[in-house]
Amino acid sequence: MSQYLILIYSPEGDSDAVTPEEWQRAMVAHGRFGEQVVEMGAKILGGEALQPSSTATSIRGDVVTDGPFVETKEVLGGFYLVDASDLDQALAIGKLCPSHGGGVEVRPIMDTSGG
Amino acid sequence: MTDRASRSAVAAAVADAHRREWAFVLAATARVAGSIDLAEECVQDAYGAALDAWLRDGLPRSPGAWLTTTARRRALDVLRREQTLRRKLPLLVAPLGDEEAAVHPGDVIPDDRLRLVFTCCHPALAREAQVALTLRLVCGLTIEEIANGFLVPQATMAARVTRAKKKISAARIPYRVPGPADLPDRLDAVLTVVHLLFSTGHTAPGGASLVRDDLVERALDLGRMLALLMPDEPEVRGLLALILLTDARRAARLDTEGSLVLLEDQDRARWDPRAIDEGLLLVDGLGRGRPGRFALQAAIAAVHARAVSWQDTDWPLVLLLYDALLVVWPSPVVALNRVVAVLMVSGPAVALAEVEALESDRWLAGYRYLAATKADLLRRLSRNGEAAAAYGEALALADNAAERAFLLGRISEVGAGG
Numbered sequence: 001m002s003q004y005l006i007l008i009y010s011p012e013g014d015s016d017a018v019t020p021e022e023w024q025r026a027m028v029a030h031g032r033f034g035e036q037v038v039e040m041g042a043k044i045l046g047g048e049a050l051q052p053s054s055t056a057t058s059i060r061g062d063v064v065t066d067g068p069f070v071e072t073k074e075v076l077g078g079f080y081l082v083d084a085s086d087l088d089q090a091l092a093i094g095k096l097c098p099s100h101g102g103g104v105e106v107r108p109i110m111d112t113s114g115g
Numbered sequence: 116m117t118d119r120a121s122r123s124a125v126a127a128a129v130a131d132a133h134r135r136e137w138a139f140v141l142a143a144t145a146r147v148a149g150s151i152d153l154a155e156e157c158v159q160d161a162y163g164a165a166l167d168a169w170l171r172d173g174l175p176r177s178p179g180a181w182l183t184t185t186a187r188r189r190a191l192d193v194l195r196r197e198q199t200l201r202r203k204l205p206l207l208v209a210p211l212g213d214e215e216a217a218v219h220p221g222d223v224i225p226d227d228r229l230r231l232v233f234t235c236c237h238p239a240l241a242r243e244a245q246v247a248l249t250l251r252l253v254c255g256l257t258i259e260e261i262a263n264g265f266l267v268p269q270a271t272m273a274a275r276v277t278r279a280k281k282k283i284s285a286a287r288i289p290y291r292v293p294g295p296a297d298l299p300d301r302l303d304a305v306l307t308v309v310h311l312l313f314s315t316g317h318t319a320p321g322g323a324s325l326v327r328d329d330l331v332e333r334a335l336d337l338g339r340m341l342a343l344l345m346p347d348e349p350e351v352r353g354l355l356a357l358i359l360l361t362d363a364r365r366a367a368r369l370d371t372e373g374s375l376v377l378l379e380d381q382d383r384a385r386w387d388p389r390a391i392d393e394g395l396l397l398v399d400g401l402g403r404g405r406p407g408r409f410a411l412q413a414a415i416a417a418v419h420a421r422a423v424s425w426q427d428t429d430w431p432l433v434l435l436l437y438d439a440l441l442v443v444w445p446s447p448v449v450a451l452n453r454v455v456a457v458l459m460v461s462g463p464a465v466a467l468a469e470v471e472a473l474e475s476d477r478w479l480a481g482y483r484y485l486a487a488t489k490a491d492l493l494r495r496l497s498r499n500g501e502a503a504a505a506y507g508e509a510l511a512l513a514d515n516a517a518e519r520a521f522l523l524g525r526i527s528e529v530g531a532g533g
Binding site for chain 1: 237239285286287288289291293297
């Protein structure tokens with residue numbers, strides 16, 4: 001098994017405008033996603049949703065600036081760390097991952113255990 | 116003298132084994148080596164060792180088996196020697212045969228060459244990397260040969276191949292033939308790579324020669340290999356037929372001065388009858404069921420191959436096939452080629468209206484054959500001034516010497532006529 005980070009990029013809406021029903025739907029979608037990953041024989045090792053990119057602070061060298069590191073139309077809104085058998089399974093998981101009108105990037109985790 | 120004669124015979128046998136067996140040897144070695152890089156190294160070594168060994172011991176009964184055994188033994192040696200060093204390197208994801216059979220009973224194909232092809236053409240790799248990897252790993256071409264084939268600097272091509280191989284191991288792209296659910300899409304990527312290889316060879320995008328025989332030959336080899344390994348896939352047979360029927364016209368595509376001769380004006384006696392027979396046999400065997408884009412293109416090529424002349428071609432059938440092709444493969448190239456069939460069925464005025472509709476669609480903007488087609492229709496309608504302007508536009512987009520010469524010829528022709 002290998003680890004992959006699934007980065008969820010979505011167009012950023014106004015987070016204050018999210019209705020309780022929309023929130024509920026998103027929670028259900030992610031709950032279902034978690035079940036599907038288990039059914040595939042893979043594992044979710046971790047994952048979080050992020051506060052809006054307007055809350056981000058970037059640091060380059062010593063300079064601290066307001067906003068995300070890279071300005072893009074779709075912003076990083078959350079991530080999952082998964083354990084999958086290979087890239088094909090990781091991509092299958094990525095396809096199932098709810099991205100709220102955006103998409104996901106699948107990145108293999110580097111083994112830094114050394115030796 | 117005998118010594119030299121046998122040396123050249125052995126060298127020829129090694130070269131022949133390189134051409135025929137490289138993919139098989141590499142694919143079988145990759146499974147043992149657990150890494151494409153190591154497998155490539157060991158296979159290269161095995162071919163290097165073959166010349167001396169075969170001179171000393173005589174030609175082996177099966178060169179492919181000899182090379183595979185030698186390359187695999189080297190791989191195992193290296194693995195044993197460097198066990199601690201290599202332990203931490205990511206290995207190829209290659210489940211053992213039995214294991215895989217238990218997990219996916221439907222998709223066991225007893226030839227590792229397919230694994231190799233599907234790995235090289237994995238959608239996680241950029242198209243140009245897929246093409247380069249296929250030529251390097253499946254066809255055994257050197258980086259220099261690939262770089263020459265695509266007219267890019269050798270360092271660029273080397274970097275491209277290295278990056279792709281690194282991604283295969285770091286991202287763990289599996290060394291596997293995809294399961295039935297993914298097969299249609301993944302196979303389409305493989306066929307696209309082979310077809311791209313063929314079209315790049317058939318009409319070189321730049322440089323002095325129109326056709327690059329080496330690329331065409333490699334595409335043909337790959338097409339034959341796929342047809343052998345996946346005999347039940349109509350699109351695989353369609354692609355092979357398409358390559359055969361298109362390439363059959365090779366000798367007729369250039370005149371004695373090296374200028375481009377259009378299908379319309381080609382001397383059909385110079386078409387290769389053996390390639391045509393082989394291609395037509397494949398097309399006839401395509402059978403029923405909804406045909407894909409390669410089967411349909413092969414069917415169109417077959418109509419041309421059967422026609423004794425341009426005028427005597429079954430144009431209504433060609434148009435019908437293009438209509439079907441446009442549905443399964445809505446691409447600018449198809450739309451434009453369809454216009455030619457419209458011209459032959461309904462005349463230049465109707466065809467010109469179709470070209471103008473395509474122009475306004477903007478999806479063909481900058482496509483070099485759009486302007487050329489429009490120019491040709493205007494010429495047929497005797498609107499010479501407009502034709503000359505359109506030919507000029509086409510000329511600005513053409514890089515190939517033979518195509519440029521053709522367009523310049525037409526410009527002076529319409530200039531003289533109007």
